[in-house]
Amino acid sequence: MAETFKPCSEDGCNGNAGHSARGRNGYCSRHYQRMKKHGSPLAGRTAEGEPARFLAEVVMTYDGDRCLEWPFNRNSAGYGMIRREGVGVLVSRLVCEAVNGPAPTPRHDAAHTCGKGHMACCAKSHLLWKSRAENMADMLLHGTNRPGEQNPCSKLSEADVKQILAEKGKMSLPQTAARFGVSRSNIWMIQSGKTWRHLAVASLAEQQAAMRPQGGA
Numbered sequence: 001m002a003e004t005f006k007p008c009s010e011d012g013c014n015g016n017a018g019h020s021a022r023g024r025n026g027y028c029s030r031h032y033q034r035m036k037k038h039g040s041p042l043a044g045r046t047a048e049g050e051p052a053r054f055l056a057e058v059v060m061t062y063d064g065d066r067c068l069e070w071p072f073n074r075n076s077a078g079y080g081m082i083r084r085e086g087v088g089v090l091v092s093r094l095v096c097e098a099v100n101g102p103a104p105t106p107r108h109d110a111a112h113t114c115g116k117g118h119m120a121c122c123a124k125s126h127l128l129w130k131s132r133a134e135n136m137a138d139m140l141l142h143g144t145n146r147p148g149e150q151n152p153c154s155k156l157s158e159a160d161v162k163q164i165l166a167e168k169g170k171m172s173l174p175q176t177a178a179r180f181g182v183s184r185s186n187i188w189m190i191q192s193g194k195t196w197r198h199l200a201v202a203s204l205a206e207q208q209a210a211m212r213p214q215g216g217a
Contacts, residue, residue, distance in 0.1 A: 008026070008028035051072045054071070054072070055094070055095075059124070060124070062124065063125070064123065065123075067114055067119070067121040070091050074120050079092060079118065080120040082094070090110065092110040092122060092127055095127055096110035096127040098124075100127070100128065103129050107131070108130065108132075109129070109130055109132055110129065111127070111128050111134065113126050113128060160180055161190055161196045162199060164187060164191065165190065165191060173187050173188060
């Protein structure tokens with residue numbers, strides 16, 4: 001009989017602790033990592049309201065030319081994130097909108113003239129609205145749009161990604177994310193071909209080739 005999943009044992013947490021809560025002492029991945037690093041599942045947390053205070057009192061008042069690093073949550077690509085009404089929002093978009101007004105279109109990016117968005121730069125003077133094509137061209141110029149293992153922000157090897165692609169549909173996103181030590185959104189982006197696209201395309205081609213009849217009459 002298959003083992004059932006159990007919720008995290010930390011009060012108020014809806015995270016998944018895994019099969020029968022074994023291996024993580026009953027904690028979800030987030031609380032388990034805090035326990036390993038700090039000795040307590042509640043240690044290392046950001047104080048309530050601190051990101052919003054930092055945004056208002058530090059980021060929006062900073063007029064320097066050097067990069068200003070966002071010290072809180074980041075997405076899988078390294079960009080600063082903040083929660084607004086329960087939803088994660090890119091800090092760079094909030095700052096760019098505050099300085100330059102609303103984006104010309106929803107598809108415009110908050111582009112970093114410094115090329116350090118992936119390092120969580122949120123300096124006002126470094127942000128401009130640019131089209132996706134213009135932003136991608138800047139990334140190539142800055143050398144930050146590197147595929148796969150060439151990207152210094154990558155936490156996964158090509159072998160890891162090939163395994164993640166091979167396990168699509170065989171394991172849940174939380175299980176795969178826990179196995180490789182990355183976020184569920186990172187796994188979803190890989191398996192949907194939005195990141196590591198060159199490997200996703202190669203994997204699909206291999207699957208299609210395997211499904212073709214061998215030989216012929």
